[in-house]
Amino acid sequence: MKLLWPYIRQMRAHLGWVLLGALLALVTLLASIGLLTLSGWFITATALAGAASFNFYTPGAGVRGFAILRTAGRYGERLASHEATFRLIARLRVWVYQRIEPLQPAQLQKTGSAQLLNRLVADIAALDNLYLRVLSPTLVALVVALLVAAFLALYAPIVALICFAGLSLAGILIPSVGYLFGRRPGRDQAQAQAELRTRLVTLVQGMADLRIYGGMNLARDSVAEAETGLLDTQRRMGLISAAINAVMTAVAGLTMILALLFAAGLLAAGVLQPAQLAMLLFCVLAAFEAVMPLPLAYQYLGKTCEAAQRLDQVVNRQAPSVFPASGIEPPQPGRLSFSNVSFSYTTARTALDGVDLSIEPGEKVVVLGHSGSGKSSLISLLSRFWDPQCGEISLGGAPIHSYTEATLRAQMSVMSQPVQLFAGTVRDNLQLADAGLEDGELESLLGELDLLDGLSGQGLDYQVGEGGARLSGGQRKRLALARALLRPAPLLLLDEPTEGLDPQTEAKVVERLLDRAKNRTLLLITHHAIALERFDRVLVMDSGRVIEEGAPDRLLADPDSRLVALTRWDQSTGLA
Structure with missing residues (x-):
């Protein structure tokens, strides 16, 4: 986190958009959970009531309200979070350029124009994972887990405990495992992407000479080799993603089964009503929507850290030629x-x-x-x-x-x-x-x-x-x-x-x-x-x-x- 902290600090300039995006994401998730929870109770209660007198209008209006809020919230959340991300990336590019600009030519020549281009474009773009998929979703998932656990505890504390344990496993342990397994391939992917971009830029810049001297085939083979390396890292990351998604599905299913077993016991004891049983189970199921994106985000955190490290290689260099903040005017111009x-x-x-x-x-x-x-x-x-x-x-x-x-x-x-x-x-x-x-x-x-x-x-x-x-x-x-x-x-x-x-x-x-x-x-x-x-x-x-x-x-x-x-x-x- 120390490596990423300078880039996190840049969010202060657009804190309003950041907080708005997080708030809308929270509202959207709560609306989605509320929609499924209320729907579970409504459908079950309606089936049990049959032809008896039953107020269909109030819960029906609630379902429609949650659905509208979920749709509007999702649109607003996408708009605000992407606006915050694009503004942040634009600010980061300016900030990185301002750190690069005072450096002496010799310092920049060691990096090379293609590598500098890769840092200003691809490496900064990789940092969008930091806010859009890591920081904001993690904070929102934590708040949702606490609120859902508090709601479930009102009806069945044991179900609340089971749900919170499942959410913790899916939101903390599995993302940590995903980060550990994805750290090395993610870094390799960032490096492979930089290498491919460098070879492509070199090919384009030297195309005239390559054609004259018959070196195009050699250059194309070099690009193909770099592309193969990038595809290999993407394949490895894809396999890790598939395995993590399978584990997440298994955890969500196991949590549902355990919640059902304990809730069924409470139903038999008369602590829960049948409609409440359905309501709690649907709430547990919907709550996993908050943690589902986290493992993939943390899996690619290694790539984000590699991008930040590559940026640090240029932004933290000290320019040997330091100009004074204030100076004098030339007494003899032209001498x-x-x-x-x-x-x-x-x-x-x-x-x-x-x-x-x-x-x-x-x-x-x-x-x-x-x-x-x-x-x-x-x-x-x-x-x-x-x-x-x-x-x-x-x-x-x-x-x-x-x-x-x-x-x-x-x-x-x-x-x-x-x-x-x-x-x-x-x-x-x-x-x-x-x-x-x-x-x-x-x-x-x-x-x-x-x-x-x-x-x-x-x-x-x-x-x-x-x-x-x-x-x-x-x-x-x-x-x-x-x-x-x-x-x-x-x-x-x-x-x-x-x-x-x-x-x-x-x-x-x-x-x-x-x-x-x-x-x-x-x-x-x-x-x-x-x-x-x-x-x-x-x-x-x-x-x-x-x-x-x-x-x-x-x-x-x-x-x-x-x-x-x-x-x-x-x-x-x-x-x-």
Whole structure:
């Protein structure tokens, strides 16, 4: 229960719906028991009365009243309990996302996108068993058992004791056995479901490459294997359910037999009337409706606990980068510096090794280096996706950790590598930068980047597809660049903004970029030389260190400069 307690606490936000659903469930069960109990007495009393004078109307009205109340209560209970469950699941998804969102990318990458999707969808959905089938029905069954026992005790205490014992056996012992037998298969079922979902997502995401390399059959076999594993757990759970239902039926029947034997003795002794005997037996029979759902619910409680445990693996992680609740405003917007900064993603390899650099407001700087030289790590640390192991990073003239997250994000506009576009229109993706931008301004920038003509005449209404699938690689780059340029921030951080563009388009894009960033600080990361003469300074990185920096013309004039070697390599490979 300790594992489930954080999720139970979320019910407080929708306590009204929860209590209403439980109350209506109680009313429905009592109406059902009352209907069968009164019917038993009415039918027996009518048969015994025969043609004698007998008031048929009052008990007949009671039967009709219980029937109407049972039907209305059942409808209301389904409506209220499902409303409470759906509201709870919606709240849980938001709560889980709020716990996941501050985590660093490395923490989420260990889990994987498919597993995160499974936790947000299937694992949270599995928690509906907690309220809908465990908590509320257990509470209602307890109240019903006490009320029924109290009613039976008015006529035959021994029958009340037998009924309460049978209800306890069916409502406590058998669900406990069901939980013990179903705990392992239930957990296996949750894991098998997650594995199947992961393999399906992987197949869909990699379908193009799988078809090209002839791996579809292998991928389908993998999915079929996972599906077989899930079906096996479902079969095991089905066998347990069948056995438990059989035991429940046997317990209910045995309770009825014992109640009949003792009640018959009371009838023979003149303590009970014949009609009362039928009434009590029908009441005992109807009372088992309250406990019948419990064994199945507790059988699947193991699956619910497994889902909660899987959620705990992500929601209870602590984000290493903690932002202050309140912070300062940047005294020098656009300025940034690294002072002896070292950082590694793993202990096996150093990404940055004692980096020192300083960029003044409005300065245009290119960071060059081969893949793996540590260039992109600069952006990751500036964004506080990770924190350095040593050294200090300053932004806007103050330590980066002195800003709230909102203030930090407002100081920079980032184009990451690879770019991330969202399913929707071009307009939707651009307005992420600023929701108040007018269409004219958006179209003007797209025209400058030679992107507007390639949108099939639909302009801003063009659907980019999931992840920008309906755009070419170069179009995705330019659209992401446009979005970065539209964000009103003093610092532009661009990671490979011209990758995949032909030389003519690249030159034009860089020219427009520099024009648009005239009054802003620009840090452009790339692995090949592009329009260096337009930049104030070049930093060359290798093995996590800044090995060379200076004005482009000065470095290019030095035959021993690493920049000259990089430029020659670009020319030999056709990149420049």
